[in-house]
Amino acid sequence: MSDVVKIATRESYGNALAELGDKYENLYVLDADLAAATKTGIFKKKFPDRFFDCGIAEANMMGVAAGLAATGKIPFASSFAMFAAGRAFEIVRNSIGYPHLNVKIGATHAGISVGEDGATHQCNEDIALMRTIPGMTIINPADDVEARAAVAAAVEYVGPVYMRFGRLAVPVFNDKDTYKFELGKGIQLRQGSDITIVATGLMVNEALIAADTLKEQGVSARVINIHTIKPIDREIIAKAAAKTKLIVTVEEHSIIGGLGSAVTEVVCEECPCKVVRIGVNDEFGCSGPAVELLKKFGLSSDNIIKTVKELLGK
Amino acid sequence: MDEALKKQLQITACKVRMGIIEGVYNAKSGHPGGSLSIADTLTYLYFAKMNIYPDKPDLPDRDRFVLSKGHTAPALYSTLAQRGYFDVEEMKSLRHVGALLQGHPCIHIPGVDMSSGSLGQGISAAAGMALSGKISSQPYKVYVVLGDGEIEEGQVWEAAMFAAHYQLDNLVAIVDNNGLQIDGKISDVCSPYPITDKFKAFGWHVIEMDAHDFDSIEKAFNEAETVANQPVAIIQKSVKGKGVSFMEDQVSWHGTAPNAEQYAAAMEELQNTLKGLEG
Numbered sequence: 001m002s003d004v005v006k007i008a009t010r011e012s013y014g015n016a017l018a019e020l021g022d023k024y025e026n027l028y029v030l031d032a033d034l035a036a037a038t039k040t041g042i043f044k045k046k047f048p049d050r051f052f053d054c055g056i057a058e059a060n061m062m063g064v065a066a067g068l069a070a071t072g073k074i075p076f077a078s079s080f081a082m083f084a085a086g087r088a089f090e091i092v093r094n095s096i097g098y099p100h101l102n103v104k105i106g107a108t109h110a111g112i113s114v115g116e117d118g119a120t121h122q123c124n125e126d127i128a129l130m131r132t133i134p135g136m137t138i139i140n141p142a143d144d145v146e147a148r149a150a151v152a153a154a155v156e157y158v159g160p161v162y163m164r165f166g167r168l169a170v171p172v173f174n175d176k177d178t179y180k181f182e183l184g185k186g187i188q189l190r191q192g193s194d195i196t197i198v199a200t201g202l203m204v205n206e207a208l209i210a211a212d213t214l215k216e217q218g219v220s221a222r223v224i225n226i227h228t229i230k231p232i233d234r235e236i237i238a239k240a241a242a243k244t245k246l247i248v249t250v251e252e253h254s255i256i257g258g259l260g261s262a263v264t265e266v267v268c269e270e271c272p273c274k275v276v277r278i279g280v281n282d283e284f285g286c287s288g289p290a291v292e293l294l295k296k297f298g299l300s301s302d303n304i305i306k307t308v309k310e311l312l313g314k
Numbered sequence: 315m316d317e318a319l320k321k322q323l324q325i326t327a328c329k330v331r332m333g334i335i336e337g338v339y340n341a342k343s344g345h346p347g348g349s350l351s352i353a354d355t356l357t358y359l360y361f362a363k364m365n366i367y368p369d370k371p372d373l374p375d376r377d378r379f380v381l382s383k384g385h386t387a388p389a390l391y392s393t394l395a396q397r398g399y400f401d402v403e404e405m406k407s408l409r410h411v412g413a414l415l416q417g418h419p420c421i422h423i424p425g426v427d428m429s430s431g432s433l434g435q436g437i438s439a440a441a442g443m444a445l446s447g448k449i450s451s452q453p454y455k456v457y458v459v460l461g462d463g464e465i466e467e468g469q470v471w472e473a474a475m476f477a478a479h480y481q482l483d484n485l486v487a488i489v490d491n492n493g494l495q496i497d498g499k500i501s502d503v504c505s506p507y508p509i510t511d512k513f514k515a516f517g518w519h520v521i522e523m524d525a526h527d528f529d530s531i532e533k534a535f536n537e538a539e540t541v542a543n544q545p546v547a548i549i550q551k552s553v554k555g556k557g558v559s560f561m562e563d564q565v566s567w568h569g570t571a572p573n574a575e576q577y578a579a580a581m582e583e584l585q586n587t588l589k590g591l592e593g
Contacts, residue, residue, distance in 0.1 A: 028449075052445065052480070060438045060472035067442020070421070070428055072374065073449075075442075090432060091469070095439055099421040099429040 005144075006169035009202075010108040012147035013165045014039025017076060017106075018046045019148075020155055027155060030065055030077045032058045037167075038078045038108045058083040062091040062103075069101035074155060077103060081110035081164060085126035096160050097133040104154050105162045110140075111252035112280060112297055113168040113202065115290035122285035128257025130162045131230050137183070138230040140164040140251075140259075142204035145174035146227055149181035157183060166252075168290040170202045186233035188240075192222030195308055196240040199250040200226045200259045203278075203299060207250055210304035221308060232262050238270035245273045248307055252299050255279040278307060315532045319362065321591065323528050326396055327357040328588045331557045332581060333392030333405045339577040341409035344417070347567040349389035351492045351525065351552040352459055356393040358531045359457055368398040371424050377454050378443045380428045382436025383461035383490065384418040385569070390426070391415050399425035434467025436460070437487060441477045444485035444545075455539075459488045463495030465506045471516065477545040478517030485545040486538045487518075490525065492554035494565045513547040525552035558583055 021027055021043060033056045035041040044051035054061035058079050065077040077084070084107040085092070096103045112122045130138050137159060141147035147165060154161040189204070190211045199207035204225045211221040222240055226232065241247060247267060249260040260277030267275050280297055294300055330353045338344035360366065364377040381390045388408065395402040400414065400423075407413035414423060418431025427443070430436040440458035447454050460470065477485050489509055497503045506512070513520045519541045523534035531550075538546040554568070555561030558580045572580055 049449070054476055055472075055479075057469075057472035057476065059434075059469040060441070060476055063435050063438020063469070063473065064442035064445065064476065066428070067439040067444070068446045069442075070439065071378075071443050071446035071450075071452075073446055091435055091438070094429065094432040095435045101421075 004171045006171055007144040008167055008169045009141055009144065009147040009165040010039045010167060012144040013106050013108065013151060013163070014042035016148040016151035017043040020152060021047045021050065024074060024155055026073050028052065028068060028073050028075045030054055030061050030075055032056055032061050032079045032083065034079055038106065040078045040106070058088040059091050062088045063095050065103045066095040066099070066101050069103045070099070075103055076106050078106040078108070080121060081107035081123035081126040082121055085129045085162065086123055089129050093133050097136055100135050100159055102158050103160050106165065107162060108165040109167045110164045111166060112285040112293045113166055113252060113290040115167065115293060116287050118287035119284040124254040124280045124285065125257070126164060127229055127253050127259065131257060131262065135159060136230060137161045137228065138164070139228050140201040141227050142201055142225055143170060143174055144172045145176045145179045146181060149179060150227065153181050153183050164201065166202055168202065171205050173205050173208065181227070184228045184231045184233060186236040187225040187227070188222065188236065189225055190221065190223035192220040193244060194220045194312060195246045195248065196222040196224060196244045197248050197250060197304060197308070198224045198226055198237065198240070198259065198263050200229060201252055203250040203252055206299070206301040207304060209301035210308065213301065213305055214308060219308060219312060219314065226259060229259055229262055232266060234266050234270060237263055237266045241267045241271040241273045246311060247273060247275045248278060248304065248311070249275060250278045250304055253279055255281060276307060276311060278304060315529050320528045323357055323361060325588065325591045326361055327354045328557070328584055328591060329396055330357055330389065330392045332584045333395060333402060334388040335558065335572065335577060335580045335584065337388040337391065337405040337408035337415070338571045340406045342571050343409060344388055344571055345385045345569045346388070346572070347494070347554040347561060347564070348383060348461060348490065348492065349386040350556045350558060350561065351554050352386055352389050352490050353557065354526050354528065355459070355488060355531060355550060356389055358528060358535070360393050360397045363535055364457070365454065368425065371399060375452055375454055378427045378440070378456040380436040380440040380456070380458040381419050381430055382440070382458050383433065383464050384431025384436065387417065387419050387431070390419060394425040433461070433464040434469035437470055437473040441473050441482060441485060444477065444482040445480055447484050448480070448482065455484050455486060457486050457488065459490060461495070462489055462491045462493065462500050462506060462509065463503070465489060465509065466504055474513065474516040474518065481543045482545045483542050486548060487545065488548045488550055490552050491549055492552045494554045494568060496568050498565055509549050517544060518547045519544040521546065521548045523548050523550045525550035526556055557587065
């Protein structure tokens with residue numbers, strides 16, 4: 001495991017933008033004084049004329065993005081998830097969502113893995129907020145390979161897209177030569193018949209570690225990566241529910257309104273079975289190193305293994 | 315202004331006002347006061363100023379208009395109808411289920427360049443459109459109308475800072491200073507005054523205008539075109555409810571629809587105004 005490459009998906013975002021900038025001349029990037037942190041600075045360095053800093057004014061930035069999109073540009077509006085989805089929510093809803101404009105929102109520093117900055121900057125509510133906006137597509141990539149592919153897919157797709165990236169460097173487990181990103185399609189990463197672990201974002205890798213450990217202990221756990229939370233892949237979830245009749249969801253987000261809720265809704269409607277949600281419970285985060293916080297809040301392979309074993313009575 | 319043009323604009327503005335009353339009356343809701351106060355300005359923009367193509371409403375080089383004070387949509391719709399974007403009969407189904415004309419501007423309506431109505435947001439979108447024109451060297455201008463109460467929204471000043479920073483001289487913001495908002499006089503509610511000084515301090519070129527005098531309107535918009543490297547704010551002194559005497563300068567007509575009797579009185583007054591103009 002020592003040779004595993006770790007990259008933060010915010011880096012993937014910045015690098016993908018810089019790469020795509022060559023191919024798409026009408027791709028523009030906006031930021032709200034966080035270019036060094038969101039990594040849009042990588043794009044700015046390469047395309048200074050196509051980067052616009054809006055200052056610390058996220059509400060206006062989202063409106064400016066709407067205006068750019070309404071006149072044929074493809075703007076990527078970037079900030080921390082807390083401000084992009086939180087502070088600017090109503091502008092995203094009314095100026096981007098309602099007119100269904102082709103704005104891409106790159107939200108970095110999502111979840112508690114923001115770390116030391118603490119609760120004010122740890123956005124565990126963004127997926128819930130964005131899911132309620134009609135026509136909003138939501139992508140939460142799991143690693144560098146998937147994040148870059150997601151950004152490329154977002155440019156091609158016409159309509160508003162919310163992309164969620166992290167601050168913490170996370171293992172790159174997808175193979176860039178064989179990986180295929182299909183918007184709205186979940187990916188089954190492990191076969192399994194006893195239980196299904198549905199994960200998103202940086203929790204996908206933890207789910208894989210958990211499934212592999214469980215396999216050694218005689219538990220057959222299916223693993224599904226849901227990178228597109230909206231529109232969600234109903235088919236892959238319903239199929240898993242029918243086969244394993246027990247689902248655990250894992251996300252670095254509140255258990256209210258995020259992946260767990262989305263999966264539960266599908267399961268209840270398509271093929272009812274028990275769903276247990278692992279995520280941030282109904283509480284705020286706190287300061288600390290990201291890796292320690294993930295453990296503290298149960299966002300680890302160990303907690304997935306423990307939860308699965310308890311559910312299966314093992 | 316040329317007298318014949320002025321007469322024509324006055325006639326059109328009167329018809330726009332009749333459409334506003336028609337719409338709000340049939341909807342049994344809506345905002346007549348602030349719609350009537352911008353009727354002359356919108357008439358001037360759509361009939362004498364803007365580079366627009368009602369038969370090709372999506373032409374990329376057209377001038378843009380954003381009604382940031384979106385609750386006064388009846389004024390925009392009535393102007394667009396007079397200009398030929400859609401049938402004036404549409405005003406009668408304003409705000410009805412399944413109707414074309416939504417309570418607040420919607421981008422899917424022919425001629426409407428941006429959905430708006432949640433106050434403070436339209437100016438940001440307008441700034442984005444202006445920036446877009448600049449970076450692509452497109453010749454169009456962007457006009458955005460704000461309410462004087464609306465500028466209490468913080469986002470307006472974020473946008474003001476942004477537009478000045480990027481020297482968006484293709485952006486003209488018109489502040490409809492009728493002095494009233496829902497809760498009362500703007501000076502009593504939470505005063506945004508001094509408006510002119512505020513925009514100047516934010517780096518804008520500011521012009522003051524009489525919103526019901528086409529000579530003043532023409533002069534202001536012509537001056538706006540001469541400004542370089544700065545966005546332009548036109549502070550228009552207006553009368554809420556202008557053109558319907560019992561609605562003028564009355565805060566109660568901010569968001570109230572006339573009843574049948576009031577509707578008849580308003581239409582009669584506007585008909586008489588029209589007759590006088592067409593004489």
